[in-house]
Amino acid sequence: MTGGRARFSSQLLERIWASSELPQTAVSLRQMCQFGAHPNPGVMFKASCFILQELPIRLAYRIRELESLPNGLDKISDVIEVRNWYTQSFKELHDFSHDISTKHGMLFQMLNEELEPQSFEEKSTLHNLKRLLYKDKELDHEKKDINTSLQRDRTFIDDGLIVPHVHSGKRIHSGLEKRSRISDKYYSALPAITMEQWSSNSKDFYQFWPKEILLFNSEFYRVLQDIKVRHDATVVTLAKGVLKWKTTCQQNIVNDSVQSFLDRFYLSRIGIRMLIGQHLELLKSSLKSHNMNGNANVGTDEEEEDYVGIICTKTNISDVAQDAIDSARFICSEHYGLYDAPKVNLLCFPLGRDKCLSKDIEFMYVPGHLIHMLVETLKNALRATVEKTVCENPNKELYDLKFPEVKIIISEGLEDITVKISDEGGGIARSSLPLIWTYLYTTMPNDSQRELIEENSELNGSSALQPLTVPMAGFGYGLALSRLYARYFGGDLKLISMEGFGTDVYLHLNRLSTSSEPLP
Numbered sequence: 276m277t278g279g280r281a282r283f284s285s286q287l288l289e290r291i292w293a294s295s296e297l298p299q300t301a302v303s304l305r306q307m308c309q310f311g312a313h314p315n316p317g318v319m320f321k322a323s324c325f326i327l328q329e330l331p332i333r334l335a336y337r338i339r340e341l342e343s344l345p346n347g348l349d350k351i352s353d354v355i356e357v358r359n360w361y362t363q364s365f366k367e368l369h370d371f372s373h374d375i376s377t378k379h380g381m382l383f384q385m386l387n388e389e390l391e392p393q394s395f396e397e398k399s400t401l402h403n404l405k406r407l408l409y410k411d412k413e414l415d416h417e418k419k420d421i422n423t424s425l426q427r428d429r430t431f432i433d434d435g436l437i438v439p440h441v442h443s444g445k446r447i448h449s450g451l452e453k454r455s456r457i458s459d460k461y462y463s464a465l466p467a468i469t470m471e472q473w474s475s476n477s478k479d480f481y482q483f484w485p486k487e488i489l490l491f492n493s494e495f496y497r498v499l500q501d502i503k504v505r506h507d508a509t510v511v512t513l514a515k516g517v518l519k520w521k522t523t524c525q526q527n528i529v530n531d532s533v534q535s536f537l538d539r540f541y542l543s544r545i546g547i548r549m550l551i552g553q554h555l556e557l558l559k560s561s562l563k564s565h566n567m568n569g570n571a572n573v574g575t576d577e578e579e580e581d582y583v584g585i586i587c588t589k590t591n592i593s594d595v596a597q598d599a600i601d602s603a604r605f606i607c608s609e610h611y612g613l614y615d616a617p618k619v620n621l622l623c624f625p626l627g628r629d630k631c632l633s634k635d636i637e638f639m640y641v642p643g644h645l646i647h648m649l650v651e652t653l654k655n656a657l658r659a660t661v662e663k664t665v666c667e668n669p670n671k672e673l674y675d676l677k678f679p680e681v682k683i684i685i686s687e688g689l690e691d692i693t694v695k696i697s698d699e700g701g702g703i704a705r706s707s708l709p710l711i712w713t714y715l716y717t718t719m720p721n722d723s724q725r726e727l728i729e730e731n732s733e734l735n736g737s738s739a740l741q742p743l744t745v746p747m748a749g750f751g752y753g754l755a756l757s758r759l760y761a762r763y764f765g766g767d768l769k770l771i772s773m774e775g776f777g778t779d780v781y782l783h784l785n786r787l788s789t790s791s792e793p794l795p
Contacts, residue, residue, distance in 0.1 A: 283362055287365075287366055287369070291334075291335045291339070291362065291365055292335070292339065294331050294332050294334075294335035294365075295332070295336050295339040297332050299329070299336065300325075300329055300459065300461075301791035301792040301793075302550070302791065302792055303788070303789060303792070304639060304640075304641075304764050304788040304789075304790075305639070305788045306462050307461065307462070307553055307586055308583045308586055308588060308639060308788075309464075310322070310462060310560075310583055310584070311583060312560060312579065312580050312581075312582060312583055313560050313561065313563060314557055314560060314561050315473060315561060316489055316492055316561050317408050317469065317473075317484065318462070318463070318464065319492055319557060319558055319561045320408065320488045320491060320492060321408055321409075321458060321463045321465075322461055322462065322463070322554065322557070323491065323492060323495045323554070323558075324383065324387055325458045325459070325460060325461050325463075326461075326499075326551075326554055327371065327383065327458075327495070328372075328458060329461075330364075330368055330547065330550065330551070331365050331369055333546065333547050333794075334361050334362075334364055334365045334368075335365060336543065336795075337361055337544075338361045338365065340539070340540065341357065341361065341540075344533075344536060345532050345533070346524065346530075346532075347520070348516070348517070348520045351517075351519050351520050352516070353516030354513065354516040354517075354520075356516075357509055357512055357513050357516070360505050360506055360509065361506075363505070364502045364505060364506070367498055367501070367502065368498070368502070371383075371494070371495065372384070375390065378490065378491075379490070379495070381397070382400075382491060383491075385401050386401070386404065386405070387458055400485070400487060403485065404485065404487065404488070407465075407469055407485070408466075408469070409466070410464075410465075413463070461550075495558070496555060496559075499551055499555055499558075500555060502551065503548070503551050503555065506544075506548070509544060510544075510752065510756075513537075514714070514752060517529065517533070517537070517714065518715055520533075521715065528710065528713050528715075529713060529714055529715060533714075534714065537714045537755075538755075538759065538795070539795035541755075541756060541759055542759045542762070542793065542795050543794070543795050545644075545759060545760060545763050546763065546794065549585075549641070549763070549792075552584070552585050553585055553586065554584070556582075557584045560584070585641055585643060586639065587639070587641070587642050588639050589637045589638075589639075590638055590640040590645065591635065591636070591637050592623075592636045592640075592645070592685055592692060592784075593621065593623050593635070593636060593685065595642055595646050595649065596621055596649055596694070598646060599646050599650045599653055600619045600649075600653065602646075602650050603616075603649075603653035603657055604617075604619065604657065606650075606654060607654070607657040607658065607661065610658075611661055611673070612673065613673065613674075614674055616678075617657055617660045617678035617679070617680060618681070619653070619657075619680065619681045619682075620680050620683065621683045621685070622682070622683070622684050622685070623635075623636055623684075623685045624684070624685065625687045626687040626688065626689070636687045638692060638784070638786040639786075639788045640764070640784065640788075641764075644760045644763070644764075645784070647756075647757065647760060648757040648760050648761060648768065649694070649696075649782070651753035651757045652696050652757060652780045652782065653683075654753065655753065655754070655778075655780075656681045656697075656698035656700060656778070656780070657698075658700070659698055659700020659701060659778065660678055660679060660681060660698050660699060660700040661678060661700075662700070662701075663700045664676050664677075664678050664679070679698075679699040681696065681697065682695075682696070682697045682698075683695070683696050683697075684697075687786070688786075690785070691766070691784060691785060691786060692783075692784045692786045693781060693782065693783050693784070694781070694784070696780045697777060697778070697780075698777045698778055699776060699777040700777055700778060701774075701775065701776070702772040702774040702776055702777050702778050703770075703772040703774065704772075704774055705772070705774065708770070708772060711754050711770065712754060712755050712758065713751075713755065714751060714752060714755050715751040715752070754768070757782075761782060761783065761784065762793060763793065764784075764788070764790060764792075765785035766782070766783045766784045766785050767783045768780070768782050769781045
């Protein structure tokens with residue numbers, strides 16, 4: 276439903292409110308890589324159970340905040356549409372894990388919510404899966420939680436939220452939700468005996484892994500894929516709503532409360548998309564692992580072996596930077612009608628470098644995040660360079676202009692990899708520096724910005740297969756979002772301007788991969 280509140284049951288809204296009171300669980304880049312390039316179905320099943328508990332909590336946080344936005348922003352139709360998407364995704368995840376009329380719902384409830392099996396077949400399945408997937412200490416922790424809840428009238432978790440206890444293995448639903456202790460980590464290794472048996476019987480894929488696990492993973496993949504597609508247009512749709520709100524309130528820039536909300540919302544969205552994208556790719560990789568084990572003729576791509584989900588364990592930052600340079604220069608040439616965009620000079624300084632410069636700097640990162648940040652910052656540098664040169668040479672034809680080059684310097688340190696992007700595009704006035712991190716701030720005319728957002732919103736809504744156009748400028752989201760991408764894994768994005776000459780942008784990337792998500 277577009278532009279209005281969709282019909283959701285009061286019971287669902289109560290569950291969303293209760294979930295928004297639970298703590299989120301941060302995941303580090305290194306933990307996401309523990310699965311390996313080809314995880315097995317068992318470890319992916321346990322990870323799916325974690326996702327089924329974590330994603331609804333993160334969605335609930337954002338739904339609750341979208342319900343209480345200030346100054347009438349929560350009443351804008353595009354904002355309501357985004358909230359409906361989040362609510363629908365929460366519902367689908369909740370139904371998948373709680374609907375005991377389905378096999379996957381019954382399985383999740385028996386393993387994670389202590390629902391008692393009703394038949395001998397269910398008891399046998401539950402016993403076999405626990406023996407196959409969970410270590411003794413995980414099951415002991417689970418039993419300890421049950422015994423504690425049976426001895427007391429109420430159980431408390433760290434933040435003071437009262438959690439209803441269990442009687443006879445069945446939950447008392449009082450509108451409050453709790454996180455299961457058996458799936459409290461994204462990556463949880465299988466018992467050593469299971470891995471030994473799987474190593475010696477890896478070709479008997481369907482005989483070794485229970486069909487319940489394979490069907491669960493397959494169905495969950497479909498649900499996650501639908502959710503991912505549903506939220507593809509979130510950034511553009513919310514931008515459209517905020518722009519309408521700005522126009523209605525006659526504000527040139529968003530105020531501090533809305534700016535803070537957008538920072539929290541988009542940082543959370545990066546985390547949600549990261550978890551969904553990573554899990555989808557890992558589920559696909561687990562299927563490839565089956566094909567490889569079952570067919571000796573199936574080869575592996577060496578480049579694929581460097582990927583764990585969407586994370587590349589050997590991200591060559593020089594290669595990614597060169598791709599970003601090519602993309603940004605092409606966009607610049609198309610936008611201004613240039614035969615050749617300003618040149619970009621790329622220099623790399625690896626740790627412990629010799630006299631000769633090497634371009635081999637590799638570290639664990641998400642290439643998709645990295646190229647997004649580099650393209651956005653490069654577009655700004657190229658745009659400033661072209662427009663300053665044109666302004667200083669009003670009597671020259673565009674094709675006769677000579678542009679100063681943009682410089683990229685990449686330096687590898689013990690903790691960070693730093694990318695410095697320098698241009699001679701005239702810099703930014705000191706009074707304007709705070710505005711560059713403000714959402715929807717752009718030097719393009721307001722009408723052009725509105726048309727651009729409308730155009731991309733229509734493109735995204737018309738077909739999931741049709742890619743968005745990449746504008747040279749105009750959204751007013753480039754730097755603000757890029758800084759959030761950098762901060763997501765412990766880095767940062769900073770800008771220093773020399774008005775009248777040019778701008779230096781510093782992109783700091785955490786190469787240790789140990790920091791966890793900064794959950795808003």
